Amino acid sequence: MDVVKEVLEKQKRDLEKYKPITVEKHLECRLDVGMMLCVDPNDLENKELKNNKENYLTALTRDNTQLIINAIWELQTERVDECIVAKLPAPTTVLPRLRKVPGPKPLTKWEKFAKEKGIKKKTKDKKTYDQVLDKWVPAYGYKRAEAEKERDWVLEVPKNVDPNEDMFQKKIDLRSEKVAKNEIQRMRNIVRARKVNVPRTGYLGAEAASSSQLLTAVTVAKSSTASIGKFQQNLPKEKEARGKGVKELIPGGKRKASHLGDQPEKEANLDLIKSVLNKKPKFDVEKAISLQKQDARMEREANEANNTGKKAKKGKGSRKAAKKPKSNRGQRAPGKKTHIGRKRR
Numbered sequence: 018m019d020v021v022k023e024v025l026e027k028q029k030r031d032l033e034k035y036k037p038i039t040v041e042k043h044l045e046c047r048l049d050v051g052m053m054l055c056v057d058p059n060d061l062e063n064k065e066l067k068n069n070k071e072n073y074l075t076a077l078t079r080d081n082t083q084l085i086i087n088a089i090w091e092l093q094t095e096r097v098d099e100c101i102v103a104k105l106p107a108p109t110t111v112l113p114r115l116r117k118v119p120g121p122k123p124l125t126k127w128e129k130f131a132k133e134k135g136i137k138k139k140t141k142d143k144k145t146y147d148q149v150l151d152k153w154v155p156a157y158g159y160k161r162a163e164a165e166k167e168r169d170w171v172l173e174v175p176k177n178v179d180p181n182e183d184m185f186q187k188k189i190d191l192r193s194e195k196v197a198k199n200e201i202q203r204m205r206n207i208v209r210a211r212k213v214n215v216p217r218t219g220y221l222g223a224e225a226a227s228s229s230q231l232l233t234a235v236t237v238a239k240s241s242t243a244s245i246g247k248f249q250q251n252l253p254k255e256k257e258a259r260g261k262g263v264k265e266l267i268p269g270g271k272r273k274a275s276h277l278g279d280q281p282e283k284e285a286n287l288d289l290i291k292s293v294l295n296k297k298p299k300f301d302v303e304k305a306i307s308l309q310k311q312d313a314r315m316e317r318e319a320n321e322a323n324n325t326g327k328k329a330k331k332g333k334g335s336r337k338a339a340k341k342p343k344s345n346r347g348q349r350a351p352g353k354k355t356h357i358g359r360k361r362r
Contacts, residue, residue, distance in 0.1 A: 038087060040080045050088050051108030055081045123210040126202075232258045 047056040057077075065073045092103040124132065131138070144153045147168060154164035172184040236258035240246035 036079070038083055040083050040087075042080075046081065046084055048084060048088050049108055049110045050085070050092070051106045052110050052112070053085060053089075053105075054108075054110055055085050057081055125206045126209070229258070229260075232256060233260070 042057070042059055044058045046058070048054070049056075061077075062073070089103050089105075092105070094101050094103045096102070130136075142156055145156045146152075147154045147164065149168050150164065155161045169188075172188070174180055174182070174184060178184075235252075235255075239249045242249065
């Protein structure tokens, strides 16, 4: 009997570890299987939360997770690579995001071409056998360059090449050109995917500039000098760019420069000198008569004052005589030095 009792107790303990998959709730939980979200509207039991917080929250989380798993097993399943996979439905809950959901990655120029032509990507072997070195070397990566340096310790100079040319440096330059070409192609793919406008410099996938745009660029470049393109020579059969936005692009186009006209600079300077030297002074008769009458009146008043012994009246243009300072009108302050420095005899 003791053995049977021990087996029953052990089975009971094992059953307590694994709770049933059925969960009972007073209010039904709202499930969003596509988002794998469970919203529990039931109230928390404050008494159990205060007494045994960790165990209560663990049990509550377990029950809600069990509800989500039960809903997932009700979906249609299929087997993929020896695994059972359930196809989730579209989510119904809208969650706020800082950025929009990323879309599918756009194809590069080569990927688009390969898809149209039906070209499939082939996997490369990580290592290849080199017959010169008689060993396996990496097919790509940084260790491949070390293997090539060990293999190509001497290079043949072709007949149509300068014998003094460094073939090793030429090989390095070719590799650098390939790297730069790949980088430009990568930037073109980024520009094409983002659909942004780039400067028309002939790089990054920019379209060829039109004739009017090239003409505008030439005009702006010629006028970007201190003389606003005055002394820049014109190209053969060159046309001047015209349009509303051309003057705004020219630096200093709004600045007025009187000496930058159609007339040569030497002739313009000579005309300026002649106009200054040949300029005749203007003679105002009325102003001269009024000044003469004023001088005669002042002279007459001065003569009358001399005859009568009185001071002449202050007239326009006369100067008042400065008064001499009067002496012996004040007391000397005690202790004040009258002479500063060496006393004269």
